[in-house]
Amino acid sequence: xxxxxxxxxxxxxxxxxxxxxxxxxxxxxxxxxxxxxxxxxxxxxxxxxxxxxxxxxxxxxxxxxxxxxxxxxxxxxxxxxxxxxxxxxxxxxxxxxxxxxxxxxxxxxxxxxxxxxxxxxxxxxxxxxxxxxxxxxxxxxxxxxxxxxxxxxxxxxxxxxxxxxxxxxxxxxxxxxxxxxxxxxxxxxxxxxxxxxxxxxxxxxxxxxxxxxxxxxxxxxxxxxxxxx
Amino acid sequence: xxxxxxxxxxxxxxxxxxxxxxxxxxxxxxxxxxxxxxxxxxxxxxxxxxxxxxxxxxxxxxxxxxxxxxxxxxxxxxxxxxxxxxxxxxxxxxxxxxxxxxxxxxxxxxxxxxxxxxxxxxxxxxxxxxxxxxxxxxxxxxxxxxxxxxxxxxxxxxxxxxxxxxxxxxxxxxxxxxxxxxxxxxxxx
Numbered sequence: 001x002x003x004x005x006x007x008x009x010x011x012x013x014x015x016x017x018x019x020x021x022x023x024x025x026x027x028x029x030x031x032x033x034x035x036x037x038x039x040x041x042x043x044x045x046x047x048x049x050x051x052x053x054x055x056x057x058x059x060x061x062x063x064x065x066x067x068x069x070x071x072x073x074x075x076x077x078x079x080x081x082x083x084x085x086x087x088x089x090x091x092x093x094x095x096x097x098x099x100x101x102x103x104x105x106x107x108x109x110x111x112x113x114x115x116x117x118x119x120x121x122x123x124x125x126x127x128x129x130x131x132x133x134x135x136x137x138x139x140x141x142x143x144x145x146x147x148x149x150x151x152x153x154x155x156x157x158x159x160x161x162x163x164x165x166x167x168x169x170x171x172x173x174x175x176x177x178x179x180x181x182x183x184x185x186x187x188x189x190x191x192x193x194x195x196x197x198x199x200x201x202x203x204x205x206x207x208x209x210x211x212x213x214x215x216x217x218x219x220x221x222x223x224x225x226x227x228x229x
Numbered sequence: 230x231x232x233x234x235x236x237x238x239x240x241x242x243x244x245x246x247x248x249x250x251x252x253x254x255x256x257x258x259x260x261x262x263x264x265x266x267x268x269x270x271x272x273x274x275x276x277x278x279x280x281x282x283x284x285x286x287x288x289x290x291x292x293x294x295x296x297x298x299x300x301x302x303x304x305x306x307x308x309x310x311x312x313x314x315x316x317x318x319x320x321x322x323x324x325x326x327x328x329x330x331x332x333x334x335x336x337x338x339x340x341x342x343x344x345x346x347x348x349x350x351x352x353x354x355x356x357x358x359x360x361x362x363x364x365x366x367x368x369x370x371x372x373x374x375x376x377x378x379x380x381x382x383x384x385x386x387x388x389x390x391x392x393x394x395x396x397x398x399x400x401x402x403x404x405x406x407x408x409x410x411x412x413x414x415x416x417x418x
Contacts, residue, residue: 018398019394019395019397019398020394022372022373022397022401023372023378023379025373026372026373026376027376028372028376028377028378029378049416049417050417050418053405053415053416053417054401056350056351056354056415057354057358057369057373057401057404058373060351060354060355060358061358061369061370061373061374062373062374063351063355064355064358064359065266065270065370065374067355068265068266068269068270070261070262070265071261071262071265071275071278071279071282072279074279075261075265075279075280075282075283076257076261078279078280078283079257079282079283079286079287080250080253080254082283082287083250083253083287083290086290086291088248163251163254163255194255224255224258224259225258226254226255226257226258227254228251228254
């Protein structure tokens with residue numbers, strides 16, 4: 001019993017518990033540590049006083065971060081322009097295979113190659129075969145980057161689209177009113193909880209679409225809205 | 230972060246690894262504001278912070294196939310953001326900004342006779358949070374705003390868990406010192 005009391009005393013030493021107070025305030029401690037901190041707070045007024053200060057810090061840190069606002073749509077445009085400029089995934093894989101084969105042969109010393117001429121010749125043939133396969137695949141490739149002209153899949157109707165997730169507590173009447181006020185219609189959904197909506201009665205510029213997305217994000221019944229095609 | 234969103238993030242990453250642009254848009258929509266704010270608090274420049282977001286999510290697009298799910302996606306994103314923010318800071322001398330902020334803090338204590346109201350304490354606290362060193366700022370933000378556990382902060386910052394605890398403790402002590410210098414006494418330490 002004595003040993004148990006000592007053990008408890010050691011485990012709840014002020015330094016150790018004190019260090020955990022911020023995580024307790026943020027609610028990110030596991031159940032065991034939460035209980036230990038709760039017990040220490042109940043019996044140590046100094047610790048409880050410090051905890052009040054921590055709760056103030058916690059609240060003000062959140063307010064400070066929330067006051068920082070959000071990035072402009074430029075960041076998203078820049079990102080997706082960069083993604084569009086990335087090579088397609090298939091072409092990556094082909095390149096990696098040929099690069100690995102080339103790297104393997106590059107690591108062989110000239111002496112090894114000289115003494116194994118037959119193997120070397122075979123290797124060259126294999127390498128040529130790989131290169132040929134890559135070239136053939138690239139010439140025959142049918143992929144197209146998202147930034148490339150896409151006249152064959154551009155919808156005739158150029159009105160803007162968005163993928164929208166409604167808040168879990170949104171009522172049907174709210175959603176109907178929302179659709180009316182934005183002249184929007186649901187054209188697809190709900191995949192992964194996202195609905196594809198079409199807006200307005202005319203095409204919009206990129207800036208207008210960005211402004212529309214901003215307005216949507218501020219709607220109470222919308223939890224996520226991103227521009228789509 | 231709730232468990233369902235964490236699971237959903239993992240699914241999005243798997244789809245992004247397959248080149249799914251739509252999944253990328255959803256992940257971006259879900260995390261870009263917090264990533265922006267974390268980056269902005271580190272680099273203190275909106276333009277650079279916006280550039281950071283693009284770079285972070287472009288890395289996600291490229292590296293999604295290597296994500297092993299050992300940590301949450303948000304922890305992974307914050308770790309990438311931190312790495313990129315520090316790289317950006319190395320390219321830029323930040324000392325001048327720190328001096329400016331320190332001067333701004335001293336301005337708040339111009340009249341020691343004034344009784345500090347609760348609202349003033351709140352303003353002073355926020356100003357002092359801004360005046361912390363980058364190391365202290367990031368750990369305060371990660372724990373309080375991004376709600377990361379000791380283990381997650383250790384992973385993001387790349388330090389042992391015990392160092393995470395002591396670093397936050399000293400960050401809080403520094404915060405108390407700054408508040409004291411601004412004329413705000415809170416009874417701790």
